[in-house]
Amino acid sequence: MAVWCRTEILGRKPMSLTKARISQSLSSYQLLACPLAIVTLLVSLTSRPLLGQAQDASRWGNVSGWKGNVLISGEGSGTPVGLPVVCSGEYSNNQIISLKPEVTGQFPLWVGVASPDNISLSISSIVTCEGKSCLTTIAPLGGLISNEFGIQLDPTQSTYLWTVGTLTKTVVSVCGALSLPEFAWGPISGPSGGPIPFLGATYPLPDKGVHLKMTLPTYMDSNPLYPVPWNISWDFSPVCKVDTSKLTPRRQDNPAWDDENYDHSGNAETIGTKGCAMTCLSMALQFAGISDINTPNGLEANDPGSLNFYMQHQDTDYNGLSVAWDKAVRDVSGGKLKFNTLGNWKSTVNNPGGAKQDLDSALCGASPHPVIVGVTGTDGSFPGHFVLVTGRNADDTYTIIDPIGKGSTLDDYGGKFETRGTVVPVVDPPGQSIGALDVSVDNNVSLLLTDPNSDQTGLDNASDQILQNIAGSAYFTEALTNDFTGAKPTETGHSAEIFQPRDGIYRLVVTGFGKGPYQLSIRSFSQDGSSQPPILLQGTAEPGSSFTYIVKYSSTPGSTTVATPMPGDRNGDGVVNCADLAIVKASFGKKTGQPRFDPRADVNGDGVVNVLDLATVARQLPAGAVCH
Numbered sequence: 001m002a003v004w005c006r007t008e009i010l011g012r013k014p015m016s017l018t019k020a021r022i023s024q025s026l027s028s029y030q031l032l033a034c035p036l037a038i039v040t041l042l043v044s045l046t047s048r049p050l051l052g053q054a055q056d057a058s059r060w061g062n063v064s065g066w067k068g069n070v071l072i073s074g075e076g077s078g079t080p081v082g083l084p085v086v087c088s089g090e091y092s093n094n095q096i097i098s099l100k101p102e103v104t105g106q107f108p109l110w111v112g113v114a115s116p117d118n119i120s121l122s123i124s125s126i127v128t129c130e131g132k133s134c135l136t137t138i139a140p141l142g143g144l145i146s147n148e149f150g151i152q153l154d155p156t157q158s159t160y161l162w163t164v165g166t167l168t169k170t171v172v173s174v175c176g177a178l179s180l181p182e183f184a185w186g187p188i189s190g191p192s193g194g195p196i197p198f199l200g201a202t203y204p205l206p207d208k209g210v211h212l213k214m215t216l217p218t219y220m221d222s223n224p225l226y227p228v229p230w231n232i233s234w235d236f237s238p239v240c241k242v243d244t245s246k247l248t249p250r251r252q253d254n255p256a257w258d259d260e261n262y263d264h265s266g267n268a269e270t271i272g273t274k275g276c277a278m279t280c281l282s283m284a285l286q287f288a289g290i291s292d293i294n295t296p297n298g299l300e301a302n303d304p305g306s307l308n309f310y311m312q313h314q315d316t317d318y319n320g321l322s323v324a325w326d327k328a329v330r331d332v333s334g335g336k337l338k339f340n341t342l343g344n345w346k347s348t349v350n351n352p353g354g355a356k357q358d359l360d361s362a363l364c365g366a367s368p369h370p371v372i373v374g375v376t377g378t379d380g381s382f383p384g385h386f387v388l389v390t391g392r393n394a395d396d397t398y399t400i401i402d403p404i405g406k407g408s409t410l411d412d413y414g415g416k417f418e419t420r421g422t423v424v425p426v427v428d429p430p431g432q433s434i435g436a437l438d439v440s441v442d443n444n445v446s447l448l449l450t451d452p453n454s455d456q457t458g459l460d461n462a463s464d465q466i467l468q469n470i471a472g473s474a475y476f477t478e479a480l481t482n483d484f485t486g487a488k489p490t491e492t493g494h495s496a497e498i499f500q501p502r503d504g505i506y507r508l509v510v511t512g513f514g515k516g517p518y519q520l521s522i523r524s525f526s527q528d529g530s531s532q533p534p535i536l537l538q539g540t541a542e543p544g545s546s547f548t549y550i551v552k553y554s555s556t557p558g559s560t561t562v563a564t565p566m567p568g569d570r571n572g573d574g575v576v577n578c579a580d581l582a583i584v585k586a587s588f589g590k591k592t593g594q595p596r597f598d599p600r601a602d603v604n605g606d607g608v609v610n611v612l613d614l615a616t617v618a619r620q621l622p623a624g625a626v627c628h
């Protein structure tokens with residue numbers, strides 16, 4: 001193992017002084033029956049007790065517009081009636097959502113009116129009602145009846161109140177000259193008897209998602225004349241968006257920086273070909289308040305050019321071709337900001353609800369932040385490309401800023417994405433540890449961490465499953481498509497980020513999936529956020545190879561995290577014993593590609609299992625161990 005040496009960047013294209021800134025109804029109200037069906041509304045409801053579930057009040061701080069549907073239906077002695085009502089529009093919190101009813105269906109005979117006063121109904125065409133023509137045309141129909149369905153959010157109480165609010169008096173006529181009072185949809189009489197002018201109830205805000213969905217218990221109209229059951233349900237969802245005035249849309253293909261060398265390996269990659277994730281990070285940093293970056297050339301305005309230049313000069317901010325999210329954020333912000341993985345990595349492939357909930361939580365909360373997500377690259381790699389999500393629309397689509405300008409919503413990428421996170425202040429939550437343990441490998445190997453409680457985060461090769469059981473941990477796999485040519489990814493990085501890690505001994509096992517060198521990068525941050533000395537180690541992998549490191553982490557400020565290679569551990573269980581020696585013996589003398597060659601037996605990765613490998617394991621056996 002050798003300490004990885006800093007690679008000097010040999011120059012940088014001068015930044016131009018003027019970098020281009022990429023700014024980047026009753027409409028068809030067919031009352032087909034009579035007598036009329038507009039009634040004093042409402043399902044009489046009593047407030048339900050709050051459910052005993054965890055509530056996330058902070059998630060409801062940034063909701064504004066709402067869109068959704070209300071369905072009110074009844075079953076009478078005649079034809080069932082359904083009143084699907086579509087509601088939409090931009091509204092602010094604590095305002096009423098106005099219904100613009102679009103009603104279709106038939107009102108059965110049993111539906112009546114509360115009192116024959118004030119309101120009449122008009123119908124555009126003569127219809128048959130119980131065998132006789134009973135309605136006559138009175139135009140216009142559109143907007144004859146309006147109503148308001150109110151939802152008032154109280155994020156501090158994690159509740160919402162629904163009401164049917166101010167009713168519009170509308171004059172219509174039915175069957176000649178029937179008049180109705182002010183009304184709303186629904187049953188004629190409430191449980192207490194008589195028309196109920198306003199009804200409502202308080203419900204807990206859902207602890208997942210942002211849809212306000214509710215199906216109320218069937219209500220039986222208490223009016224003996226109309227003993228019919230009524231049902232009401234609704235489904236509303238809001239608009240949420242970040243403050244875009246704090247965000248300058250950036251393109252990785254901006255000529256001001258698109259051909260600058262991207263990673264620090266000295267190869268031909270540029271910001272234009274691989275800089276999507278880094279460009280998203282530049283925007284997320286800007287949103288979090290990083291307007292300038294302290295590059296080796298001095299202070300420069302934050303943009304993909306300056307951020308890339310900065311990250312090239314940090315040993316650990318790029319993980320090969322991947323962005324080392326938390327490390328880069330903490331470094332470039334001087335420890336003021338961190339990368340928030342929103343709990344852990346989620347993908348719409350296996351957890352669409354959870355992935356969208358993470359977006360909703362970040363976008364609809366009291367302090368909305370843009371979210372970096374991975375999407376499908378042009379070659380089909382997933383995630384081969386990264387975009388920044390800036391808003392949620394009431395139709396469940398998500399607005400994005402795309403560094404290559406291909407898409408404007410996640411639907412432009414098939415709605416398929418996986419989460420990375422947001423850039424937020426480290427003092428969140430205040431008073432708690434802001435420590436972190438961030439481990440990355442740049443290529444050819446995946447990693448699996450086992451914490452002092454034996455919880456695991458990483459790629460479990462036995463099951464091929466991603467584990468994120470360590471509290472506060474996330475695991476990311478990144479392989480970037482060439483955004484210029486569409487060429488497939490050339491490297492696959494893996495990283496584990498643990499927020500508020502436990503003190504103690506961690507076992508780190510890296511498992512080979514490719515043949516070649518890898519670099520292991522470990523950054524640790526103490527409970528006060530101070531950075532401990534970086535650890536950079538190199539190794540050689542081949543498919544199926546295994547290497548164990550013992551990592552000792554302490555959150556005490558001033559501590560130094562230590563990573564100790566344990567080459568004798570061939571089976572990754574964190575101890576060296578006869579089982580490890582047996583693995584080497586079983587492949588002794590075999591070379592790569594030969595039958596019975598076990599990559600785990602090749603300790604030094606030179607392609608042959610020989611006495612050098614055997615001696616390495618034997619030396620680490622416990623004193624006095626006798627293996628047969």
Ligand SMILES: [Ca+2]
Nearest residue numbers: 569571573575
């Ligand atoms: Ca072992």
Ligand SMILES: [Ca+2]
Nearest residue numbers: 602604606608
């Ligand atoms: Ca060997």
